[in-house]
Amino acid sequence: xxxxxGFVWLLAALLVPMLVAAVLLVVKTASTxxxxxxxxxxxxQARGITGVQVQFSGRDATxxxxxxxxxxxxxxxxxxxxxxxxxxxxxxxxxxxAAAATATxxxxxxxxxxxxxxxxxxxxxxxxxxxxxxxFTVQVAVRDQQTKDALVAEVQALLExxxxxxxxxxxxxxxxxxxxxxxxxLLRALATGTGPASVRYDGSTVxxxxxxxxxxxxxxxxxxxxxxxxxxxVANQLTVPTAQKPQLSEACQTFEARLAQLxxxxxxxxxxxxxIVNEASRPSVGRAAALxxxxxxxxxxxxxxxxxxxxxxxxxxxxxxxADAVKATLVKLGVxxxxxxxxxxxxxxxVASNRTAAGRIANRRVEIRVP
Numbered sequence: 586x587x588x589x590x591g592f593v594w595l596l597a598a599l600l601v602p603m604l605v606a607a608v609l610l611v612v613k614t615a616s617t618x619x620x621x622x623x624x625x626x627x628x629x630q631a632r633g634i635t636g637v638q639v640q641f642s643g644r645d646a647t648x649x650x651x652x653x654x655x656x657x658x659x660x661x662x663x664x665x666x667x668x669x670x671x672x673x674x675x676x677x678x679x680x681x682x683a684a685a686a687t688a689t690x691x692x693x694x695x696x697x698x699x700x701x702x703x704x705x706x707x708x709x710x711x712x713x714x715x716x717x718x719x720x721f722t723v724q725v726a727v728r729d730q731q732t733k734d735a736l737v738a739e740v741q742a743l744l745e746x747x748x749x750x751x752x753x754x755x756x757x758x759x760x761x762x763x764x765x766x767x768x769x770x771l772l773r774a775l776a777t778g779t780g781p782a783s784v785r786y787d788g789s790t791v792x793x794x795x796x797x798x799x800x801x802x803x804x805x806x807x808x809x810x811x812x813x814x815x816x817x818x819v820a821n822q823l824t825v826p827t828a829q830k831p832q833l834s835e836a837c838q839t840f841e842a843r844l845a846q847l848x849x850x851x852x853x854x855x856x857x858x859x860x861i862v863n864e865a866s867r868p869s870v871g872r873a874a875a876l877x878x879x880x881x882x883x884x885x886x887x888x889x890x891x892x893x894x895x896x897x898x899x900x901x902x903x904x905x906x907x908a909d910a911v912k913a914t915l916v917k918l919g920v921x922x923x924x925x926x927x928x929x930x931x932x933x934x935x936v937a938s939n940r941t942a943a944g945r946i947a948n949r950r951v952e953i954r955v956p
Contacts, residue, residue, distance in 0.1 A: 625663045632662050644670040709814055710760040714784040716775040719745030724753035728761035739769050743776040770809035774802050790818040797823050837880035841955045847876055853951045860906035873953050874918035886956040887912045889929040892945035897931060905929030911951045
């Protein structure tokens with residue numbers, strides 16, 4: 586009886602680690618199976634295959650396909666998922682229906698032939714698209730003949746009159762481009778340019794070079810490259826034409842500074858309560874018209890102002906009348922009306938104190954300025 590406690594402790598010391606290891610093994614296996622199932626379902630959905638069930642025993646998959654589905658295609662998609670060792674399909678249009686998938690009692694089911702997953706670096710093989718002088722060279726592997734035919738038709742539609750198509754498109758079910766539809770957007774982007782342009786994928790980076798029509802096409806090409814090769818680095822070296830700004834004449838380059846100086850030295854002021862230019866200010870309007878005609882691209886604002894003798898209700902329309910009167914005079918003197926805007930500011934922007942007569946005269950004014 587004195588030895589029994591020691592024996593119990595010894596037995597516990599042996600069994601507890603074994604139980605912990607067993608629990609961890611079950612958890613790890615379940616986690617691996619869940620991960621493989623989730624990634625397999627995502628791969629099937631990306632290929633447009635829905636309604637399929639995927640079950641795992643370790644890294645071996647059983648793919649249950651609904652009636653009418655393509656069991657072979659679903660099996661191949663799952664088998665290509667990284668980490669899957671083998672895939673077997675049931676149901677669909679080919680093979681046994683799901684209800685009869687269980688082997689007859691007393692017989693040994695024949696194991697499914699393992700499907701070898703292609704190496705990671707062969708999932709998307711390097712490719713290149715080149716355009717020069719209205720001709721195309723397309724070197725790419727696609728996964729089936731239907732995709733190749735669609736791509737050939739796309740290139741032929743983009744060819745310019747007399748252009749050539751160097752068809753180097755091959756079919757590789759394992760290493761072919763999984764999303765060949767993205768090549769259409771890339772080809773259309775290249776077709777907008779006027780010089781040589783290319784798209785090259787070396788296994789890690791998609792490099793776009795050449796000139797395309799505009800910034801929107803450049804951005805579209807970059808998105809298409811990222812869609813064609815998910816996870817690849819996209820080096821967008823495409824260029825777009827630079828808009829040439831018109832050369833300004835010396836008169837136009839100095840126009841704003843000369844106008845500011847003119848307004849400082851030549852005031853345009855009005856008789857109190859009217860939109861009539863003061864007699865002494867009329868030559869200033871003529872000088873402003875001559876300055877405006879020296880630069881035919883310049884646009885100005887004629888701003889009208891008042892003193893504070895009237896109410897705001899009358900000052901604002903009066904200031905607008907003064908601005909309109911000066912604009913009308915400038916137009917009569919030969920300045921195009923579409924180069925002039927007029928606006929009244931009322932008494933809100935005085936340049937001198939309204940407490941003195943001289944200050945009020947200074948505030949009854951029009952200013953011409955570059956907006």
